[in-house]
Amino acid sequence: xxxxxxxxxxxxxxxxxxxxxxxxxxxxxxxxxxxxxxxxxxxxxxxxxxxxxxxxxxxxxxxxxxxxxxxxxxxxxxxxxxxxxxxxxxxxxxxxxxxxxxxxxxxxxxxxxxxxxxxxxxxxxxxxxxxxxxxxxxxxxxxxxxxxxxxxxxxxxxxxxxxxxxxxxxxxxxxxxxxxxxxxxxxxxxxxxxxxxxxxxxxxxxxxxxxxxxxxxxxxxxxxxxxxxxxxxxxxxxxxxxxxxxxxxxxxxxxxxxxxxxxxxxxxxxxxxxxxxxxxxxxxxxxxxxxxxxxxxxxxxxxxxxxxxxxxxxxxxxxxxxxxxxxxxxxxxxxxxxxxxxxxxxxxxxxxxxxxxxxxxxxxxxxxxxxxxxxxxxxxxxxxxxxxxxxxxxxxxxxxxxxxxxxxxxxxxxxxxxxxxxxxxxxxxxxxxxxxxxxxxxxxxxxxxxxxxxxxxxxxxxxxxxxxxxxxxxxxxxxxxxxxxxxxxxxxxxxxxxxxxxxxxxxxxxxxxxxxxxxxxxxxxxxxxxxxxxxxxxxxxxxxxxxxxxxxxxxxxxxxxxxxxxx
Numbered sequence: 001x002x003x004x005x006x007x008x009x010x011x012x013x014x015x016x017x018x019x020x021x022x023x024x025x026x027x028x029x030x031x032x033x034x035x036x037x038x039x040x041x042x043x044x045x046x047x048x049x050x051x052x053x054x055x056x057x058x059x060x061x062x063x064x065x066x067x068x069x070x071x072x073x074x075x076x077x078x079x080x081x082x083x084x085x086x087x088x089x090x091x092x093x094x095x096x097x098x099x100x101x102x103x104x105x106x107x108x109x110x111x112x113x114x115x116x117x118x119x120x121x122x123x124x125x126x127x128x129x130x131x132x133x134x135x136x137x138x139x140x141x142x143x144x145x146x147x148x149x150x151x152x153x154x155x156x157x158x159x160x161x162x163x164x165x166x167x168x169x170x171x172x173x174x175x176x177x178x179x180x181x182x183x184x185x186x187x188x189x190x191x192x193x194x195x196x197x198x199x200x201x202x203x204x205x206x207x208x209x210x211x212x213x214x215x216x217x218x219x220x221x222x223x224x225x226x227x228x229x230x231x232x233x234x235x236x237x238x239x240x241x242x243x244x245x246x247x248x249x250x251x252x253x254x255x256x257x258x259x260x261x262x263x264x265x266x267x268x269x270x271x272x273x274x275x276x277x278x279x280x281x282x283x284x285x286x287x288x289x290x291x292x293x294x295x296x297x298x299x300x301x302x303x304x305x306x307x308x309x310x311x312x313x314x315x316x317x318x319x320x321x322x323x324x325x326x327x328x329x330x331x332x333x334x335x336x337x338x339x340x341x342x343x344x345x346x347x348x349x350x351x352x353x354x355x356x357x358x359x360x361x362x363x364x365x366x367x368x369x370x371x372x373x374x375x376x377x378x379x380x381x382x383x384x385x386x387x388x389x390x391x392x393x394x395x396x397x398x399x400x401x402x403x404x405x406x407x408x409x410x411x412x413x414x415x416x417x418x419x420x421x422x423x424x425x426x427x428x429x430x431x432x433x434x435x436x437x438x439x440x441x442x443x444x445x446x447x448x449x450x451x452x453x454x455x456x457x458x459x460x461x462x463x464x465x466x467x468x469x470x471x472x473x474x475x476x477x478x479x480x481x482x483x484x485x486x487x488x489x490x491x492x493x494x495x496x497x498x499x500x501x502x503x504x505x506x507x508x509x510x511x512x513x514x515x516x517x518x519x520x521x522x523x524x525x526x527x528x529x530x531x532x533x534x535x536x537x538x539x540x541x542x543x544x545x546x547x548x549x550x551x552x553x554x555x556x557x558x559x560x561x562x563x564x565x566x567x
Contacts, residue, residue: 054097056081059170059204062100070097112137113158114217114236120155120325121145124315125228126365130326131155132349134234142172144230145221152229155218156236161185164238165211167193168204169219174226175199176219181207183214190218199225211238254410254419255345255352255403256384261448261552262404262420266468266498272550279548282461289429290543291510295407295490295534297519300338300424302354302402304409304517304525305330309348314367316359316375324375329359329367334521339503341395341402343517351377354386354395354402376401378557387556388451397453398445398463399556400502407490407516409528417493422500423467423514427507430454431462446551453504465501466552469494470545481539486531490514490538498549512543 054062056069073081073089083093114135121131121143129144131154145152167181180195193212199205217236221229256262259269267273276282307328316327328346335342335358342355354376359367369375376386376395384404386395395401405422433452434440441458445451449464469491475483478491493499505511516534519525 052100052103054083054100054103056083056097057204058206059168062097062103066097067101070094111237111239112235113162113164113238113240114156114234117159118157119143120157122151122153123148124325124365129230130313132326134231137233139170139232142230142232144172144174145228147227150221150223150229152221152224153218154221154229154231154234155187155216156234157187158215158217158236158240160240161213161215162236162238162240163211163213164217164236164240165209166235166237167207167217167219168233168235168237169199169207170204170232170234171199171202172230172232173202174224174228174230175202176221176224176229178222179224180220180222182218182220183212184216184218185214187216190220213240255380256378256401257381260383261466261500261554262384262497263418264420264552265496266471266549270554271466271498271552274550276465276548276550281459282465282548283467283546285429285461286425286467286512286546287544289426289510290512291540293512293514293538293540293543295516295538296424296513297516297530297534299336300341300513301336301515301518302341302343302406303334303336304403304522305333305342305344306523307344307346307348311344311346311348312364314359314361315365316367316369318369318375324377327353327359327367327375327377329361332523334358336518336521339396341518343401343403345380345403349377350380352380352401352403353377356396376557382557383448383554385448385450385554385556396503397451398448398502399450400448400464400500402515403517404448405500405502405515407514409517409519409524409530411489412529412531415489417489418497419493420497420500421490421493421514422502423512424503424505425461425501425512426509427453427455427504429461430456430501430504431458431460432456447554448500448552448556449502450556455504455507461501463501464551466498466549467494467501467546468498468549469542470547471495473545478539478542481541483539484531484533486533487538489531491542494542514538 052060052062054066056066070081070089070093076089077087078089081089081093083096086092115137117135119131119135123146124130125144125146129142131143133141134143134154135156143154177198179197181193182190183193184190193209194207219234254263261271264271307330311328311330313326313328316324328344330344333342335355340357344353346353357369359369361367378384378386378401384401386399388399400422405420407417411417430452431441431444432438432454433444438455439458443462444454445463447464452463454460454463475488478488483491499514505513516530519528519530
């Protein structure tokens, strides 16, 4: 009918006599200005969000939610859905909405700095309401706190110092009735940007303020409209930050970043080929003290489990209060006897979790562990070593992830070990930092280690020391020592990549232990086909042909990397 009316009007106009009218230049100028202004006002009236006609709930997208708002107010004078502001919600408003349906808008010069960034919260209701769901870009998933009472908080790590002036929160029915928006540069000291806020209803609430600069943002809920607090989406619009981590590498035995010390040939990148000034004395100490070289495959070596988005996740709290959120613990997960090492490679978050001790599942959403060690989330795209000085202890005695330097079934399938190895030396050969009453020595560890449990004197070998098997020795010589094909695989890696000291065996044991993933308790371990000769140890002669290289440089994973674990 609208189209017919327009046509009819045009037809009638054609029957009218036309009269030529002339205008002066000033009159034409006035007409142009007036009609331009009218056109501009009409265009600006075509939306409650002036940037996107039809975006009735101001979520920067025209979608089914906007359609629902319009239809529920149809034939009323509601200003909520009167897009063209003619006083009535009618077919004209519907036409405008439909013409922009599916369109979206991003604030000019800004990006959502929170999208897919690491998150932390004080609690979760269960594994269906993880804090990560608030920044996953999916408005059908959400974070929800437990119901134990307020306050609650949801924190996002933007990855680096960022400038922003808009925070959007899409609340569920458990919306904040008294909440603050806070910022921090260290995830410890917090400053309120906005405080005493009341969402008043479920749905999207936009918060704008003068631009601030910070790395961390937190929504701190003092009171809410329900027994929990729940957010569908948290968006931070501004500039800076870092991009989400790249997808994890395939499970080829090459864990952690390609430029980490574990995947770098000696003499390349950050791994020097120069000898340490103490090379001669430390190599001699090794030569005269070692009576056996083992390949650990069972006790005192890490289990290897995998996880994906479907794996059950838990709010993990250890005995001394450290908490790690959303920890994947596969059904049947086990750690090794001895030091209780276990790892979970989580492809859905690009992290490798290191466990010390068997976790206890306390409910469908919570788990606990012993004091001292948290479930440490190492980045699969990171350095593979944790800074023990920034929070709970990381992997074993050194902070190094249990899979860093460990031989894996993928190495055996490939027939070559294309990464550095890790090993343990007797405690009396590892320099002490004061552990268990031993003397506190300076230089007790070097990168990639960040701590030491050694009990040796102050001239012994620091934790993290990088050894290399003499690269001039030929296979023929190795075979004359009694090396078989499995031994040669390890010896070649020791020549090209070297081995880092990551832990300690018993004092005065005279034993070097080279680590391989546990093929007894790990899923599918019986099919890994580790060389049979490894069970008998390697030729001990190789302990007399090591040299020590200068320590590489590098960075650590730490609490600040993910904002977790936390207390």
